[in-house]
Amino acid sequence: xxxxxxHALVDSTTRFLTRFASFLxxxxxxxxxxxxxxxxxxxxxxxxxxxxxxxDFDERLERWGYASLAEWSPMNSPTRLxxxxxxxxxxxxxxxxxxxxxDFQWTYMFAQSAVAYIPKVLTSLLVLxxxxxxxxxxxxxxxxxxxxxxxxxxxxxxxxxxxxxIVLAFAMALEHLRIAPGIVExxxxxxxGGIVLALSLAVGLNSKDLIAKSVERDVTKAxxxxxxxxxxxx
Amino acid sequence: MEAxxxxxxxxxxxxxxxxxxxxxxxxxxxxxxxIATMCDAFRTLAAKLxxxxxxxxxxxxxxxxxxxxxxxxxxxxFVPSLLAKPSSLATGVQSMSDTYQSVFAAADKLQAxxxxxxxxxxxxxxxxxxxxxxxxxxxxxADLVLPHYARxxxxxxxxxxxxxPMTRALYGKRVNNPMGPDFGVSRRLFQRMLTAxxxxxxxxxxxxALASLTPTALCQNLQITEVHLGTRSYxxxxxxxxxxxxxxxxxxVFLDMERNAACWQRTRFSAPLPAIGEPVFSGPDSATVDIRxxxxxxxxxxxELQEIWSLVLPPSTLFELRKLSxxxxxxxxxxxxxxxxxxxxxxxxxxxRTISRDHLLKSMTPLYLGWVASYANDLLxxxxxxxxxxxxxxxxxxxxxxxxxxxxxxxxxRFNP
Numbered sequence: 001x002x003x004x005x006x007h008a009l010v011d012s013t014t015r016f017l018t019r020f021a022s023f024l025x026x027x028x029x030x031x032x033x034x035x036x037x038x039x040x041x042x043x044x045x046x047x048x049x050x051x052x053x054x055x056d057f058d059e060r061l062e063r064w065g066y067a068s069l070a071e072w073s074p075m076n077s078p079t080r081l082x083x084x085x086x087x088x089x090x091x092x093x094x095x096x097x098x099x100x101x102x103d104f105q106w107t108y109m110f111a112q113s114a115v116a117y118i119p120k121v122l123t124s125l126l127v128l129x130x131x132x133x134x135x136x137x138x139x140x141x142x143x144x145x146x147x148x149x150x151x152x153x154x155x156x157x158x159x160x161x162x163x164x165x166i167v168l169a170f171a172m173a174l175e176h177l178r179i180a181p182g183i184v185e186x187x188x189x190x191x192x193g194g195i196v197l198a199l200s201l202a203v204g205l206n207s208k209d210l211i212a213k214s215v216e217r218d219v220t221k222a223x224x225x226x227x228x229x230x231x232x233x234x
Numbered sequence: 235m236e237a238x239x240x241x242x243x244x245x246x247x248x249x250x251x252x253x254x255x256x257x258x259x260x261x262x263x264x265x266x267x268x269i270a271t272m273c274d275a276f277r278t279l280a281a282k283l284x285x286x287x288x289x290x291x292x293x294x295x296x297x298x299x300x301x302x303x304x305x306x307x308x309x310x311x312f313v314p315s316l317l318a319k320p321s322s323l324a325t326g327v328q329s330m331s332d333t334y335q336s337v338f339a340a341a342d343k344l345q346a347x348x349x350x351x352x353x354x355x356x357x358x359x360x361x362x363x364x365x366x367x368x369x370x371x372x373x374x375x376a377d378l379v380l381p382h383y384a385r386x387x388x389x390x391x392x393x394x395x396x397x398x399p400m401t402r403a404l405y406g407k408r409v410n411n412p413m414g415p416d417f418g419v420s421r422r423l424f425q426r427m428l429t430a431x432x433x434x435x436x437x438x439x440x441x442x443a444l445a446s447l448t449p450t451a452l453c454q455n456l457q458i459t460e461v462h463l464g465t466r467s468y469x470x471x472x473x474x475x476x477x478x479x480x481x482x483x484x485x486x487v488f489l490d491m492e493r494n495a496a497c498w499q500r501t502r503f504s505a506p507l508p509a510i511g512e513p514v515f516s517g518p519d520s521a522t523v524d525i526r527x528x529x530x531x532x533x534x535x536x537x538e539l540q541e542i543w544s545l546v547l548p549p550s551t552l553f554e555l556r557k558l559s560x561x562x563x564x565x566x567x568x569x570x571x572x573x574x575x576x577x578x579x580x581x582x583x584x585x586x587r588t589i590s591r592d593h594l595l596k597s598m599t600p601l602y603l604g605w606v607a608s609y610a611n612d613l614l615x616x617x618x619x620x621x622x623x624x625x626x627x628x629x630x631x632x633x634x635x636x637x638x639x640x641x642x643x644x645x646x647x648r649f650n651p
């Protein structure tokens with residue numbers, strides 16, 4: 001019996017050592033991949049940081065209406081946020097490449113699905129970025145247009161438009177990432193519909209008196225003689 | 235034989251169309267009688283001059299006016315419209331600029347010594363007024379003839395508040411109507427305009443025939459003359475579209491500033507232009523305006539657009555505007571120095587593209603309306619001052635503020651409290 005036990009122990013030890021030996025090159029590859037990705041991340045982050053500092057990225061973001069981004073950023077610097085994000089992405093990529101070197105099926109499948117997911121993440125980030133830029137632009141257009149038309153609730157309209165576009169962009173990004181698509185669709189529909197309804201009610205209720213006065217003015221204007229406006233601008 | 239001064243209309247012959255000494259492009263609305271009167275006046279120009287008149291709405295059955303040239307008078311004939319139709323995409327000032335450019339091209343094609351553009355209608359039509367725009371081109375060797383309209387209190391406010399005084403401060407010449415719209419242009423000048431436009435960049439900062447004509451002549455030290463004319467007819471104000479007017483008219487003016495920066499930064503003082511004719515007075519003007527809507531627009535803008543204005547205007551200006559918005563109606567007065575700083579800062583922001591240019595100029599509307607309200611208050615019947623004196627004060631403020639503009643233009647990132 002002791003022979004059998006000894007045999008079993010030798011077998012399992014051999015199997016373990018064989019597996020460990022086959023694991024070592026993969027591990028070494030992972031370490032090398034991580035080291036290379038750290039170096040590459042550091043180089044890329046430095047380059048990106050210099051370029052962004054050169055174009056005054058932080059000041060420009062503030063001017064474009066993204067001052068709140070600075071509050072989320074390390075040391076209140078969106079430049080650092082961007083450069084560190086790029087560094088993290090590069091290190092993550094190195095990690096994925098490293099673990100793909102292991103000859104384990106599950107790591108290969110994990111790496112494969114993670115790598116396949118990266119383009120979706122990038123596209124979603126792009127959708128969010130474009131959505132935010134568009135939201136800020138449209139909000140400003142609506143604000144200026146409404147103020148020039150003497151609309152008293154101009155700021156309310158502008159914020160409403162901004163949030164509509166941002167909610168739309170978030171919903172599109174989550175839909176693209178396939179994160180709980182059914183819930184996202186429903187939540188978006190309710191939220192979007194709610195915002196539009198709230199805006200319509202606000203505009204309608206606020207305009208009630210305005211429309212009444214406007215109709216009254218039109219009626220009296222028709223009966224009164226026209227008075228020429230002496231102001232000439234051009 | 236009956237002396238028939240109104241001859242049967244003659245179609246111009248091929249060689250008449252090929253050349254002319256003067257091209258008169260009538261862009262304004264004139265009836266056939268007005269055109270005939272104008273053409274009769276042109277015949278009094280120097281002998282043997284050939285004057286081609288181009289008018290879109292000319293009626294075929296109308297008068298002449300193709301009289302035979304004589305030793306004592308110039309010949310005047312109509313030409314089929316040589317003007318290219320402006321692009322359907324161009325509107326407003328851009329469309330007018332395209333039309334002016336096509337007038338220059340037509341004059342160049344006719345090898346004309348000068349061209350005359352009549353775009354506005356005077357309220358009191360006097361026969362020689364169009365002729366007086368053309369005469370200095372031949373008799374005085376002028377390169378550019380500008381109109382000096384008789385001013386009523388509230389006429390041409392955009393020109394009076396921004397364009398004319400800024401042109402005066404920048405280029406050192408006291409021009410009253412730098413953007414016409416009536417002009418007399420010599421061959422030398424319109425050829426330069428054609429060359430600059432064709433050789434310049436496409437889109438964006440392209441030469442603008444209407445806005446760039448006067449600055450081009452000023453920067454190239456060409457001879458400019460003003461002619462006193464009567465009171466001009468203006469189209470009624472569309473209050474819902476004020477911001478579009480600003481966004482349409484000011485961009486070419488600000489783009490010209492950018493283009494001619496090397497020229498205007500050198501000038502220090504302003505000098506008057508030679509003028510022809512006696513100043514025409516528009517008569518008593520008791521017009522009043524209700525400034526309440528304009529002040530309310532200004533106050534609303536001050537409340538809601540602070541975030542946008544803070545990207546363009548320094549804190550001291552924003553503080554002054556906040557103080558101004560709290561004043562009661564009868565005391566509402568915007569100091570000239572404040573208005574000048576605002577205009578210069580907006581011009582600078584336009585150059586730096588601090589925000590979208592369209593947003594920038596549209597956000598200026600409440601400020602402009604604030605100035606108009608303040609100006610109207612200054613001209614109340616009870617007292618104070620005539621429009622000419624008031625606007626002269628404004629022009630002097632523009633000149634005094636020029637050093638601020640030059641400094642910020644050269645060093646836009648410098649600390650600006």
